[in-house]
Amino acid sequence: MFERESLFHMLANKEWDSIAKTMYLNSNLIGSDPVFAQAIRLFESEFFVETDSLPPIEKKKVYEYPGLVIELKQHAFSKSFVEKFIDSKLSLLKDTESDSLLSYASQHQDRPLAVKILKEIQEKTPEVLADARRQNVSIKATTTNSESQKTTKLFKSRQEQFFFEAVRDVFPTYHPYPNVAVSCVIDYSGIRDSLSAESREYFFKAIIDCVVFDSIKGYEPKFFIELDSHHHDNERAAKNDRMKDEIFNASNVKLIRIRAYDRSEATVGGFKKLIYEVMRGL
Numbered sequence: 001m002f003e004r005e006s007l008f009h010m011l012a013n014k015e016w017d018s019i020a021k022t023m024y025l026n027s028n029l030i031g032s033d034p035v036f037a038q039a040i041r042l043f044e045s046e047f048f049v050e051t052d053s054l055p056p057i058e059k060k061k062v063y064e065y066p067g068l069v070i071e072l073k074q075h076a077f078s079k080s081f082v083e084k085f086i087d088s089k090l091s092l093l094k095d096t097e098s099d100s101l102l103s104y105a106s107q108h109q110d111r112p113l114a115v116k117i118l119k120e121i122q123e124k125t126p127e128v129l130a131d132a133r134r135q136n137v138s139i140k141a142t143t144t145n146s147e148s149q150k151t152t153k154l155f156k157s158r159q160e161q162f163f164f165e166a167v168r169d170v171f172p173t174y175h176p177y178p179n180v181a182v183s184c185v186i187d188y189s190g191i192r193d194s195l196s197a198e199s200r201e202y203f204f205k206a207i208i209d210c211v212v213f214d215s216i217k218g219y220e221p222k223f224f225i226e227l228d229s230h231h232h233d234n235e236r237a238a239k240n241d242r243m244k245d246e247i248f249n250a251s252n253v254k255l256i257r258i259r260a261y262d263r264s265e266a267t268v269g270g271f272k273k274l275i276y277e278v279m280r281g282l
Helices: 004-013 016-025 034-051 056-071 079-095 101-107 112-124 126-132 158-170 188-194 197-203 235-251 268-281
Strands: 175-181 207-214 220-228 255-259
Touching (some): 004 016, 016 034, 034 056, 034 079, 101 112, 112 126, 158 175, 158 207, 158 220, 158 268, 197 235, 220 235, 235 255, 255 268
16 A cells, blocks of 8 residues: 655655556556646656666666656646657666667657667667567577678689589579589488498589489489589699599499580680580580
């Protein structure tokens, strides 16, 4: 039961969280009880003066019940107080990197600061904002910092890029993919016993330069194409090529090797001509 004496005591001692809690638990008296009206006026005039310098942990504590009273939307506080409170709490949640910042900002998009914070979240971690907008879906991403990204291009040379673009042009109704792991498209269990020990180990390291898939048949691999160059002439590369050939022979799958000896052929157009010639001979 509400006791006026206890509220006067809280006011005298500036117990802001207790005052707000009393307001919240006796919200039915808001707007009708004169003592409440006096408490609200004093609360608004003193709250920020007394709490702005508090450490973040204490500040979060005293913000809890005023926030709940505001969420009741019973107009206990003036509009100017509510707007200042929301902005102050947004800043507090942002400064403390609180997990509830996104939710709170989303609830108060009528405030420019909330809109600004949501925009910053969208630009920095869009997957977090997307996650908050979906139900029964989890979206996560690793964290990043201001340092440069440590990535590498898909193709190691312009020749590799031209080759892939040529394959893509030659097979417009299929789906070519570059740098496909052999283990993704060849059944290891079906050929294991036919391979040497070295080839079995190499199987899980081997990459095919380009695999052409038929999407209509569930992305069944149709053609396997390798780009050969002078880099394949050294002893290590030649050994890998022999093991790859062993794998494809055991699989009863044709591996097509294309090599442009003339630099004029190492273009998209040049590779297209070579691929067409090979395909006509199959």
